[in-house]
Amino acid sequence: MGKVGIVSYGAFIPIHRIKVDDIAKTWGRDGETIKKGLGVYEKSVPSLDEDTATISVEAARYALARARINPKEIGAIYVGSESHPYAVKPTGTIVGEAIGATPSLMVADYEFACKAGTAAIQSCMALIETGMIKYGLAIGADTAQAAPGDALEYTAAAGGAAFIIGKDGVIAEINGTYSFTTDTPDFWRREGRKYPAHGGRFTGSPAYFRHIINATKCLMEKMGTKPEDYDYAVFHQPNGKFPRAVAKMLGFKEEQIKQGLLCPFIGNTYSGSSLLGLAAVLDVAKPGERILLTSYGSGAGSDSFDITVTDAIESFPREKAPTVSQLINRKNYIDYAIYAKYRDILYWE
C-alpha cells in the first residue's frame, strides 16, 4: 500500500459518427479547409437514448469489470461534465445505483467545463490520502452541445472515461498534481441556455495555452522533471491543432503525444477529452513508463498530473473491457439530418 493512484479505468464512446465533411456541406463550407484547420475528421454523436449518465455508467461498469473490487467499497463518486442530464439531481447518484455502490456513498457532481473529470480525480486522491474512503470513482463524460452553424459544431462530441482511484492494487501511481486557475471568460454557458458562447480567438493564447503551459511547468518544477522524462504526454484536445502546438511549446515531441491524441477521430469529448486520452495511453503503457497529463477547462483552469505506471499493469485484465482504440473503431456513420434529430436541433413538440 503505497502511493495513491489509478486502480482501474474504463472508457466509453457512442457508436455514431458524423464526418466534418457532412457538417461543412450543410453550411456551405469546404470540408477540406475545415479538416486542415481543425485537425479533426469526424466526431462522435450520442443517440437519442444516450446522455452523460448512460456514458458514465458504461465507462464505470467497464472500470469495475477490470478491477477486482466490490463496488460497495467505492466510497465516493464524482462525475464531471458540462452536460449533466439534470441541472439539479446529480449524475453520480444514477451511476452509484447502476454500479451497486449505494447507499454508503459520497456523491456530488462537478462542473468545470472540460476539466471537471480531472478535478474529480483530485478530490478522490485527497479522500483516499486522508483515509476517508478506500476507493473513489472519478468520471469525466459529456454529450456536448454546439450551436448549429457555429465553429464548435465540428468538434463538440460525446464520450467519457471512469477512473477508480485508490491505494490498493494501483496500476499507475499519481506522483503529484498541480492546478492553475484564474477567472478567464473564454467559453461559457449561461444557466438555462442551450448552447455555449465563446470568445473566438480569445480561447487560444490567454486561455488554453496560458493555463496548460503554467500548470504543466509548475508541476514539472514541483516534481523536478523535464519533458524528456515522460514517455507519454496527454493534453486536453479541443481540436487536433492545439494539443500539438502546446506540446511543442512545452518541449514535448510528437511521439509522446500521439497515443493520447484522439480528437481527430472522435472530436472533443469535453470532460471526457483528456481522460479518454489517458485511458488510451494506459491501454498500451508498460511498467515504469511515466505519463504527464494536463487537462484544461474553460473559465479557466488546468489540472496537471505526473503518473508512473506500476508492475501491476502486467496482470491488469484490460481485455475485460474494450480499449479506447476498439471503441473508436466501433462506428456507424450518420448524416446531418439524423445528427440534427439526435442532437435535438430540430424544433418539434
Place this chain on the structure above:
Amino acid sequence: MGGEAVSRFWREIPQRYNLIGTKCKVCNRIYFPQREVCPFCRRKSIGKMEEVKLSGRGKVITYTIIHVPPRKFEGQVPYAVAVVELEEGVRVTSQIVDCDLDKIKIGMEVEATFRRIQDDGWTGAIYYGYKFRPVEKHEDKK
C-alpha cells in the same frame, strides 16, 4: 408513462438498472422481474426468494422493427424490440441498439447496456433502463 408518479419508476430501479431478479431457493428457478413467491413452489417459497444479479448476456428469441411508435418514441423510428433469453434462462423484452436493423437475427448474441428509456417531457424525470446491443468481437485499429 406520461406524467405519472416517479415513485412507480423509482421502485423498479434495481431491476431496470441492474437486472436484479429473484431465485427460488427451493427449486432454483430464476425470475425476472422479481417475484415474492415462486409460481411452482408457491407457499413453500415464501421467505425463500433471494436476490440474484443477472449477467445481461443472452440471445434474441424473436424481434420486430417498429415503424408505428407509441407517443414519445417517434424520434427513434424505426427501432427494434426483441424478446431476449438471458443466460440464466429468463426472458425479457427491450430494444436492440447500436446495430444495423437488417443485421438482427434470431439467435444473435446480445449484452445489456444502460440507456435512457423515456422521460416525462422537458421538465419531467428521466427513466433509465436496459437495452441490448450485439456482442461484438472487438477490433483494434486506429
Place this chain on the structure above:
Amino acid sequence: MREVAIIGVGLTKFGELWDKSFRQLITEAGTKAILDAGIKGSEIDALYVGSMSPGRFVGQEHVGALVADSSGLSVMHIPATRIESACASGGMALRHAYIAVAAGIHDIVIVGGVEKMTDVVGSEATNILAMAADQEWEAFFGVTFPALYAMIARRHMYEYGTTREQLAMVAVKNHENALLNPNAQFHRKITVEDVINSPPVATPLNLLDCSPISDGAAALVLCPLEKAKEYTDKIVKIIGSGQATDSLALHGREDICTFMSTVKASREAYKQAGIQPKDVDVAEVHDCFTIAEILAIEDLGFVKKGEGGKAVEEGLTARDGEIPVNPSGGLKAKGHPVGATGVAQVAEIVLQLRGEAGKRQIPDARIGLAHNIGGSGASCTVHILEAV
C-alpha cells in the same frame, strides 16, 4: 346448473362513427337485442357490459352504472357489472353473465360490449391499446401491441416456415367475407400484394395485417333454456364455456407461438360441450392481427401446431372450407371496437346457427365457436353454441 340460451342479438355498425357517442352506441345495440328477443325491458334481471378502457378513451369509468342508466334500466335499479379483460372484455362479460344464469342467480340477463375509440387521436389509441401489454416490462421499453404480435409472427415463421403470403391470406379472406356483412367497417376487396405493400407497422406486419381502430357495440340477451320457448322459436344454446389466463408479458410464455390461454379455455369448453374440434361447423376467432388467426386455429385444435399458415393457404378456413373461420369478416375487416368484439363474435355465431346470416350464411351450421383473446394471449374466453 341450468342450460342457458341466447334469445336476442343486437349490433351497431362498426367503424369510425363520429356522430355516435359511447352511450348512444351501447344503447343502440342493447335496444336491438331486446327487440330481437321480444322481451320487455322490465324483464331484465341484470346487465353485464364489457369495455376495455372507457376511462382512457372517453374519460369515463363506472360504466356498469352508466350503461344501465343510458339504456333506461337504472330506473329499475338492476345490478350492472362492467367486466374488463383488455380485448377479451366482451367474451368475459358473456362468460360471467352465463355463469350467473346457469347458477340460477338471474334469469334474463343482457350482455353488452362497447368501445368508443375515435374520440382520441390515433397515437393516443395506440398507447391505450398497449395497456393490454405489460406496462412495466414491455410498453415501458417502447413495445407496442402490434410489435408483440409481430414478434410472434416472426418466431412462427422461423419455427414452422409460415410465409409472409400466408399471413396476408388471412386478411384477404376476411375482407372477402366482410363484403357480405352490412355492419362491417370495411367493404373492400384486397389482395396479398396489397397487404404486403401496405405501410409497415412492426415487421413483418403491415397495416393491412392489423385490425383497425373502431367504434361499435354489440349485445346479447341470455335466458334459461327452459324459458327460451316463451320468447322465440330460434333458440341457440350455450353448450360450452371456458376461460383461462397465461403470463401477461409475451416473454413469460412457455412457447412464444402457443397461447396456452386458448388451449385451456377451449379444452374446457369442448369438454363441457362433449365435442371435438372437428365437430365445430363455424368459428369466429380473434384475428386482431393476421398471425393471431393462424395461432387461433392451431391452439383451438382445428389444425396441428405449425400448420395454421398452410391451412389458410389451402382454403381450409374459407367460407366453403372444412372449418369456415370469421365469416363476419373477423376483427380485421368487420372492425374491432375492443370491448364489443367478444360479444359481436357470439352474435355472429348466433345468427349463423339461426340461419339468419344472409349472404354469408354457412350452410347447415349447427355448432359454432367464438374465441376472444385479451392482450397478447394473457386471457381468453371460448364459447361453444348449438342450434336447438
